[in-house]
Amino acid sequence: xxxxxxxxxxxYQTLRGDxxxxxxxxxxxEDREIMGLAGESGxxxxxxxxxxIRLTAPLRYVEGRVILDGAELPIADMARMDEFRxxxxxxIPQYAMNALNPTRKIGTMTQELIRSxxxxxxxxxxxxxxxxxxxxxxxxxLNMYPIELSGGMKQRMVMVLSTLLNxxxxxxxxxxxxxxxxxxxxxxxxxxxxxxxxxxKSMIVITHDVSILYQVADSILVMYAGQLAEKASTETIIRxxxxxxxxxxxxxxxxxxxxYAEHKLAGIPGTTPLLLDPPQGCxxxxxxxxxxxxxxxxxxFLELAKGHxxxxxxxxxxxx
Amino acid sequence: MKTxxxxxxxxxxxxxxxxxxxxxxxxxxxxxxLIGPLLTHNAPFDYVNPAGxxxxxxxxWFGTTTFGQDVFAQFVEGLRAxxxxxxxxxxxxxxxxxxxxxxxxxxxxxxxxxxNMLTNIVLVIPTLAVLLIITAYLExxxxxxxxxxxxxxxxxxxxxxxxAQTFSLRSREFVDLAxxxxxxxxxxxxxxxxxxxxxxxxxxxxxxxGGATLIAATLDFIGLGPTTGISLGLMMxxxxxxxxxxxxxxxxxxxxxxxxxxxxxxxxVTNVGLDEVFNPKLREM
Amino acid sequence: xxRYFGRKFLIYGLTFLLAVTIDWLIPRFxxxxxxxxxxxxxxxxxxxxxVLYTYxxxxxxxxxxxxxxxxxxxxxLFHGDLGISTYLFPTPVVRVLLRAVPYDIALLLPxxxxxxxxxxxxxxxxxxxxxLDNTVLPLGYILTATPYMWLGILLAWVLGIVLGxxxxxxxxxxxxxxxxxxxxxxxxxWHWFLPFASLFLVQFGGWAIGMRNMIIYELExxxxxxxxxxxxxxxxxxxxxxxxxLLPQLSGLALQLGVIVAGALVTEVxxxxxxxxxxxxxxxxxxDYFLVQGCFLFIIIGVLVANFAIDIVYVLVDPxxxxxxxxxxx
Numbered sequence: 060x061x062x063x064x065x066x067x068x069x070x071y072q073t074l075r076g077d078x079x080x081x082x083x084x085x086x087x088x089e090d091r092e093i094m095g096l097a098g099e100s101g102x103x104x105x106x107x108x109x110x111x112i113r114l115t116a117p118l119r120y121v122e123g124r125v126i127l128d129g130a131e132l133p134i135a136d137m138a139r140m141d142e143f144r145x146x147x148x149x150x151i152p153q154y155a156m157n158a159l160n161p162t163r164k165i166g167t168m169t170q171e172l173i174r175s176x177x178x179x180x181x182x183x184x185x186x187x188x189x190x191x192x193x194x195x196x197x198x199x200x201l202n203m204y205p206i207e208l209s210g211g212m213k214q215r216m217v218m219v220l221s222t223l224l225n226x227x228x229x230x231x232x233x234x235x236x237x238x239x240x241x242x243x244x245x246x247x248x249x250x251x252x253x254x255x256x257x258x259x260k261s262m263i264v265i266t267h268d269v270s271i272l273y274q275v276a277d278s279i280l281v282m283y284a285g286q287l288a289e290k291a292s293t294e295t296i297i298r299x300x301x302x303x304x305x306x307x308x309x310x311x312x313x314x315x316x317x318x319y320a321e322h323k324l325a326g327i328p329g330t331t332p333l334l335l336d337p338p339q340g341c342x343x344x345x346x347x348x349x350x351x352x353x354x355x356x357x358x359x360f361l362e363l364a365k366g367h368x369x370x371x372x373x374x375x376x377x378x379x
Numbered sequence: 380m381k382t383x384x385x386x387x388x389x390x391x392x393x394x395x396x397x398x399x400x401x402x403x404x405x406x407x408x409x410x411x412x413l414i415g416p417l418l419t420h421n422a423p424f425d426y427v428n429p430a431g432x433x434x435x436x437x438x439x440w441f442g443t444t445t446f447g448q449d450v451f452a453q454f455v456e457g458l459r460a461x462x463x464x465x466x467x468x469x470x471x472x473x474x475x476x477x478x479x480x481x482x483x484x485x486x487x488x489x490x491x492x493x494x495n496m497l498t499n500i501v502l503v504i505p506t507l508a509v510l511l512i513i514t515a516y517l518e519x520x521x522x523x524x525x526x527x528x529x530x531x532x533x534x535x536x537x538x539x540x541x542x543a544q545t546f547s548l549r550s551r552e553f554v555d556l557a558x559x560x561x562x563x564x565x566x567x568x569x570x571x572x573x574x575x576x577x578x579x580x581x582x583x584x585x586x587x588x589g590g591a592t593l594i595a596a597t598l599d600f601i602g603l604g605p606t607t608g609i610s611l612g613l614m615m616x617x618x619x620x621x622x623x624x625x626x627x628x629x630x631x632x633x634x635x636x637x638x639x640x641x642x643x644x645x646x647x648v649t650n651v652g653l654d655e656v657f658n659p660k661l662r663e664m
Numbered sequence: 665x666x667r668y669f670g671r672k673f674l675i676y677g678l679t680f681l682l683a684v685t686i687d688w689l690i691p692r693f694x695x696x697x698x699x700x701x702x703x704x705x706x707x708x709x710x711x712x713x714x715v716l717y718t719y720x721x722x723x724x725x726x727x728x729x730x731x732x733x734x735x736x737x738x739x740x741l742f743h744g745d746l747g748i749s750t751y752l753f754p755t756p757v758v759r760v761l762l763r764a765v766p767y768d769i770a771l772l773l774p775x776x777x778x779x780x781x782x783x784x785x786x787x788x789x790x791x792x793x794x795x796l797d798n799t800v801l802p803l804g805y806i807l808t809a810t811p812y813m814w815l816g817i818l819l820a821w822v823l824g825i826v827l828g829x830x831x832x833x834x835x836x837x838x839x840x841x842x843x844x845x846x847x848x849x850x851x852x853x854w855h856w857f858l859p860f861a862s863l864f865l866v867q868f869g870g871w872a873i874g875m876r877n878m879i880i881y882e883l884e885x886x887x888x889x890x891x892x893x894x895x896x897x898x899x900x901x902x903x904x905x906x907x908x909x910l911l912p913q914l915s916g917l918a919l920q921l922g923v924i925v926a927g928a929l930v931t932e933v934x935x936x937x938x939x940x941x942x943x944x945x946x947x948x949x950x951x952d953y954f955l956v957q958g959c960f961l962f963i964i965i966g967v968l969v970a971n972f973a974i975d976i977v978y979v980l981v982d983p984x985x986x987x988x989x990x991x992x993x994x
Contacts, residue, residue: 113893137892144895158890160904162911162983172891175900204983221894500679502919503971507926508944508963509686512956515948593811597930600813601945615817619934624821624832632821636814644809 060128060227060260062088067123069110077119078334080106082285084123085360086368088228088261093254095272095293096265097308098282101331104265105153107282108230110134111263112150128227145176149226149259153233155217159205165216166201169223181224190219193256194249211242218249222258229259235271247275269312273297278366281305284331284342287360291367301369303347341372349373388578391656398656401649408642412462415455423453423609435630442630445621453609454634460610461592461639464526468591471530473584476537481576483538484545495542498535506532507597514603522605525598529591536590537583544579548572578657582650589646596639611635668985672975676968683964687957688737746961747954751947757958761940765962767835768939770856772928775863776917783871784913788906790872791879800872807869812927816862816934823858830858833936859935863927867920874916878909911982918974921967 066085071078081103088094096104106118111134114120120135127147133139152158160168169187173179188198194215205213214234222229231250235243253259264276272279273293280290281302289302300306307327329346332338338345340355347354353372360370369375392398419440421427428439428447435442441450483494510528514520549572557570598604599612618624618632721727728736740746746757790800824832836842836852882888882905891901929941936942940959947955979985 113889115892141895141897144893146895150893152886152890152893154886154890157886160887160891160908162908162981163904164983171900172894172896175897176895204987206984206987217890496675496678499675500682503675503679503922503967504683504686505922505925505963505967507922507929508960511929511944511948512960589809594926596811597813597926600811600930601933612811615813619817624817624825627821627825629821632814632817636811636817640806640810640814643811644805647805647809 060088060090061126062228062261063124063126065124065126067107067110067125068121069106069114069123070119070121071106072117072119073335076335079337080285080334081110082334082337083357084282084287086280086287086290088263090260091254093251093262093264093275093277094290095269095276095279096263096282097267097269097272097279098288099331100267101284101334102282103285104267104282105232106285108150108232108263108265111228111230112140112144112148113137114140145221145226146178146181146224147226148228148230149221149224150230150232151214151218151221151234153236155214155234156210156237158217159213161205164202164204165208169201169220172220173223178224187219187223190223190258193252194219211238211246214238214246215249218246218253222253225258227260229253229262230265231262232265233267234264235266235268243271244274247271251275269297269308281308284337285334286342286357287368287370288343289367289369289371290360295367301363301367301374302371303349303373304343307348341370388656392653395652395656397648398652401645401647401652404645405642405649408458408638408645409462412455412458415458416452419449419452419455421449421452423456424448425452432626432628432631434628441634442628444617444631445623445626445628450614450630450634453614454611454638456609457611457614457635458638460522460605460608461595461642463522464529464595464610465588465592467523467526468529468533468595469584469588471527472533472587472591473537473580474534475530476534476583476587477541477580479534480538480541481545484542485549485572487549491542494538498538498542501532502535507594510594510598511601511603514598520604520606522608522610525595525605526591529594529598533587533590533594537587540583541576541579544576545572548575578653582653582657585646585650585653589643589650592639592643611639665979665986668979669975672972676972680964680968684738684741684961685734687960687964688734741961746958749947749952749955749958751950751952751955757954760943760955761958761962764938764940764943767937768928768941768966771859771863771932771937771939772924775860775867775928776924779864779867780871780913780917783868784875784906784910786868787872787875788879788902788909791876791883792902797876801876804869804873804876807865808873810866810869811930812862812866813930813934815866816859816931819858819862820934831855832858835938855937859931859937862931862934863924866927867924870920871913874913875909878912879905882906882909911978914974914978914981918971921970925963925967 064084064086066083067081068079068083069081071080084103084107096107098104110118110120111125111132114134115137125132125134127143130147132143132148159165163171173182187201191198191200196212196215196219200208200212200216208216218234234250235246238246250262250264254262264272266272269279276293278290278292279296281288281296281304283304289296289300289305291300296305297309300309304327311326327346332342332345341347341350341358344350344354351372356372358370358372358375360368361375363369363374426447427449428443431443431447432445433439433443433447439449439451441454443449444453479494479498483491483498510532513528514525517524557566562570595604595610596612596615599610600616602613602616604610604613612635614635615632618628623629623631726733744758746761749755749757749760752760786800787804790796790804820832823829831837831854835855836848837855840848840851842848879902883901885905885908888901888905891904925941928939929944931937932939932942933945940962944956944959944963946952947959
């Protein structure tokens with residue numbers, strides 16, 4: 060599988076104007092790659108995830124192309140996207156705990172979904188049961204109502220449902236945020252297993268928790284205020300990041316075994332800019348310790364080394 | 380913070396079409412009820428037309444009744460009675476509903492259970508039947524009595540809504556903060572909770588106003604309204620009683636009913652508009 | 665689930681108690697003296713009237729102390745004895761009421777069921793497109809804001825008098841007496857149609873608006889978004905939203921019963937339709953204690969039974985109440 064995103068711009072419509080939530084995203088994902096998408100709240104990562112699969116009001120498509128496995132995704136057209144949904148691209152949403160119809164038995168709902176999509180040939184009851192085994196859910200859940208399941212069980216059910224038709228690309232949106240640490244590990248491992256077994260080819264794992272990404276992701280894409288900051292392999296991002304924001308993000312993570320009796324935990328001073336009327340140029344420059352006059356222009360997202368992309372004038376000098 | 384919200388509401392309020400249309404209609408009828416009686420020199424019960432029943436003309440804008448009474452004069456007087464009942468009955472219903480609902484929601488526990496049971500009981504009992512019997516007992520009835528009784532039986536809807544809202548507000552963080560900082564209970568109620576309830580109070584009152592108007596019209600129609608004076612329901616009652624249907628005197632029974640329908644409808648539309656103003660999620664792009 | 669029904673029974677029990685007490689209490693304070701009223705029709709001389717007065721007072725047990733009258737009332741209630749009507753003397757109240765009940769059921773049951781079903785379907789339909797929404801919504805608001813009696817009057821005038829299509833008084837033609845035949849049945853339906861229509865239309869508007877609002881809410885719920893993200897056809901999403909939106913509409917129906925009863929009452933008055941509402945009014949105007957009590961009682965029982973029926977249906981259709989996870993939050 061391969062994913063190419065070219066200059067994707069998606070804004071939020073509000074009564075006060077457009078919020079420039081995703082302003083020019085360009086990147087690629089290779090086959091079998093699990094890419095983490097990290098950043099603060101409001102940086103645009105969920106917008107990016109949703110734009111790929113369900114771009115509807117209040118989201119507004121502005122420009123850009125998305126090419127999945129060589130075919131262009133008609134992301135701006137809700138109706139035409141149906142062909143791709145669940146089959147080629149799928150999502151485990153942030154609200155997975157509420158994603159199941161409360162008045163329908165889970166098995167019935169699954170059946171009705173498959174039948175209404177005329178996908179009976181693509182999957183089978185046996186396959187469904189195998190998937191339930193994979194996430195360690197009893198087959199009984201098919202006869203239960205969502206209200207009878209715990210939060211974790213509902214999430215795993217959604218994982219099964221979203222991947223039932225073996226999509227090429229799976230978007231996992233903050234699926235560990237509401238879980239305890241032990242369950243987080245279990246879920247993260249399940250994701251990797253899905254990829255390893257070939258159930259899904261590639262994944263975008265959206266989270267604000269970088270430590271999870273360190274466990275499961277092959278590469279990490281860091282976003283800030285609607286723009287891409289840096290993309291590289293997980294090792295590179297954690298050990299040798301180049302973008303000032305990434306550096307500060309990684310260094311603000313507490314390290315196990317270190318006591319902070321002497322000095323306070325370093326954060327990043329300042330706040331993210333409002334995206335209704337974002338600042339010109341690099342949006343991080345107000346908080347950046349190394350910002351200089353060139354930063355009033357938007358830095359391009361360029362390949363610094365093989366597979367390592369950065370959007371920072373400092374890295375490329377004033378000539379890009 | 381509150382002033383910012385206030386002016387934001389005003390901004391949307393003035394632009395919301397439903398609110399504007401609904402409010403205009405209601406205000407129009409209100410104005411009519413106030414200045415209407417000044418527009419005609421006939422009193423509602425004067426026998427002004429020796430010819431008896433006449434269709435609308437330039438002299439009698441809404442025609443005359445079987446007895447030669449000016450329908451327009453009756454109409455505008457009836458409008459006044461309608462607004463009065465709506466105001467008092469609706470106001471009383473809102474007041475009781477707010478007190479019951481808020482106490483139940485804020486106190487919780489046994490108080491809540493008891494008040495809840497009371498609310499449910501009053502809800503289930505068909506209140507018109509009770510009102511019928513009560514008002515039949517009173518020999519002399521005025522608009523005030525009618526309004527009070529309506530208010531006393533129509534409050535459960537408001538109580539439920541206010542209780543639900545109180546519940547959700549009570550567990551909000553800013554209330555907890557206020558409590559932790561040692562603010563007195565009554566102060567919390569007035570400074571933290573009340574401003575957030577204002578919008579619900581307004582919505583509840585509008586609905587109660589409409590409801591009270593309808594109930595009053597029904598009571599008047601059956602002949603159990605105020606014993607003196609005229610009202611829109613009473614006009615319809617008289618019309619039917621004196622064969623207006625068979626004699627085709629549409630000008631006698633169409634205006635009163637049309638007025639009630641229009642006013643209540645406008646109130647509902649205003650309500651929806653207000654809801655959109657207060658609840659940003661409902662606003663259309 | 666036991667908790668759910670337990671609470672319901674408690675509320676209904678208390679309501680019944682309170683209602684019966686009100687029922688017994690209020691007519692006691694009605695102006696005028698029912699026995700004297702009744703006797704005045706008989707045109708007797710003064711002595712005979714006095715004797716009969718004492719006799720009837722004793723027979724109706726109005727000379728007993730108040731609390732004893734109250735207990736006697738309950739006692740009689742459980743024996744199915746609601747006294748003898750003074751207005752329609754000497755018919756027992758129960759007989760009078762039972763004659764009227766079929767007309768009410770014939771009027772209310774179809775009106776409530778059909779308006780609820782049709783109104784909900786229509787409201788869901790309206791939520792599909794903008795222009796449909798813009799036409800259905802105002803219509804719904806107008807209908808639900810219309811007072812029942814005015815719509816009745818309008819229908820009676822336009823369809824009954826101007827166009828002469830339907831009769832506007834009574835349950836059947838005066839020259840017929842109730843018997844089983846096509847002629848009688850069709851005559852009854854012909855008389856039934858206008859009162860039914862006015863009850864139906866007003867409620868229809870209310871349900872349509874309610875459902876339209878509910879379904880918009882459901883279509884914005886997380887499960888709807890998830891289905892869309894999985895490429896589900898619109899049909900399935902709408903189906904689920906509709907079914908889920910019906911649940912609050914169902915509990916709404918239970919809450920509306922009091923209003924609907926009031927509407928039926930005035931509609932019967934407009935069309936002189938011999939239901940319990942019409943009977944109640946006549947009883948009040950004629951100061952017939954027992955008939956008033958009886959009517960009120962029947963209305964209460966009817967409403968409670970209907971409430972209970974709706975509760976049962978609700979449990980059947982909402983799995984959440986069955987699984988006992990929701991305590992009944994009023």
